[in-house]
Amino acid sequence: MLVGDAPIGxxxxxxxxxxxxxxxxxxxxxxxxxxxxxxxxxxxGFARLVDELGDAAPGDRLAALDWLEQDLERAFTGRAExxxxxxxxxxLRECGLPRGxxxxxxxxxxxxxxxxxxxxxxxxRAYCSLSADPVxxxxxxxxxxxxxxxxxxxxxxxxxxxxxxxxxxxxxDLARGRVYLPLExxxxxxxxxxxxxxxxxxGPLRAVxxxxxxxxxxxxxxxxxLVRELHGRARIAVAAFVAGGRAALAxxxxxxxDVLPGPPRARRGRMLLTLVATLLETGGRGS
Numbered sequence: 349m350l351v352g353d354a355p356i357g358x359x360x361x362x363x364x365x366x367x368x369x370x371x372x373x374x375x376x377x378x379x380x381x382x383x384x385x386x387x388x389x390x391x392x393g394f395a396r397l398v399d400e401l402g403d404a405a406p407g408d409r410l411a412a413l414d415w416l417e418q419d420l421e422r423a424f425t426g427r428a429e430x431x432x433x434x435x436x437x438x439x440l441r442e443c444g445l446p447r448g449x450x451x452x453x454x455x456x457x458x459x460x461x462x463x464x465x466x467x468x469x470x471x472x473r474a475y476c477s478l479s480a481d482p483v484x485x486x487x488x489x490x491x492x493x494x495x496x497x498x499x500x501x502x503x504x505x506x507x508x509x510x511x512x513x514x515x516x517x518x519x520x521d522l523a524r525g526r527v528y529l530p531l532e533x534x535x536x537x538x539x540x541x542x543x544x545x546x547x548x549x550x551g552p553l554r555a556v557x558x559x560x561x562x563x564x565x566x567x568x569x570x571x572x573x574l575v576r577e578l579h580g581r582a583r584i585a586v587a588a589f590v591a592g593g594r595a596a597l598a599x600x601x602x603x604x605x606d607v608l609p610g611p612p613r614a615r616r617g618r619m620l621l622t623l624v625a626t627l628l629e630t631g632g633r634g635s
Contacts, residue, residue: 358405358412361431364396365389380581387490390439393432394420395453395483402457403524410461417454420447445489449482464526469563472530473507480510484589491582504571505590511564512596515557516611518544529556546608554605561597561605568593575630584623587630591623598622 380388401412416430423433424440424447439445456479466472484502488494514521514528521528522544534540537559539552549557568590575587595614603612614622 358430359397359400361393361435364393364400364432380585384490384581387439387443388487390432390436391483391486391490394436394450397430397432398453398457402460410458413454413458417451420450420454439490443490443492445486449485449489452478452482460526465531466528467531469530469532472511472528476507476510477503480506487586491578491585493578493582498574498577501571501574501577504567505574505586505593506571508564508567508571509589509593509596511560511567512593512600515560515564515600516596516607516613518553518557519608520611529560533559544608549604549606549608553608557600557605557607561600564593565597568597572626572630575626584627587626588623591619591626594626595619595622 398413398416401416402409405412416433419428419430419433422428423437426437426441428434428437456475459475459478463475466475481503484506485494485499488498488502518529522541527541527544529544533556534552537552537555539550539556543550543553546553572590575583575590578586592614595618596612598618599612599614600607
């Protein structure tokens with residue numbers, strides 16, 4: 349496959365977008381206006397396409413990601429080839445979004461082709477700064493609220509959401525040959541890589557996950573002040589991301605940190621209750 353050619357077996361726009369309804373966290377809240385929802389779904393489509401090419405593309409995945417970077421550049425000039433990039437082009441134009449966050453998402457998936465373990469939390473967080481944080485920056489860009497201070501708060505939220513997913517998806521990640529729990533934390537609690545492939549989580553893995561859940565909850569608390577920085581529908585939408593993270597962490601706790609049979613998920617009712625609690629906690633209107 350030549351770098352300039354569309355990758356063989358690239359997922360269709362329909363296949364990528366069909367996954368939006370099954371995501372852990374709200375992709376585009378219904379409280380948002382139709383145009384903003386359209387922009388957020390366009391960003392979601394790009395992010396999911398990057399992940400699909402990095403995780404499941406047949407053949408040379410690095411070449412597939414190189415092609416995607418080229419098509420992103422074409423999208424900035426309105427000449428994209430893939431339907432999801434063509435759908436993204438109006439969002440890039442109307443919202444004035446920068447290239448940097450999109451390029452970091454691609455770079456995260458390039459990293460996935462070379463690195464499958466992270467020794468320290470600092471290394472994993474640096475990975476999250478590529479794989480998760482750019483999404484929050486783009487969401488703020490769509491909302492017209494992307495100041496440096498708000499982006500910093502968003503980074504804490506996005507890293508927390510990514511860590512929550514790493515905790516839920518231990519078995520799925522291991523099946524792909526990847527471990528997204530810091531090895532130093534596994535060692536601290538006497539957990540081995542073999543423990544991650546059991547049918548049920550043993551004591552050491554449960555202790556690791558309890559530690560990571562507490563860490564993710566702290567990150568959400570650090571980023572939650574972003575909610576009061578915003579107003580109207582944007583405030584509710586960002587509160588929904590925070591609430592989604594909190595509900596996911598609570599679901600892991602309710603499962604006794606046994607994530608190996610399948611990712612624990614929060615029910616809709618609990619999500620809504622957590623959203624209300626988050627809005628009350630961060631009360632007041634932003635400016």
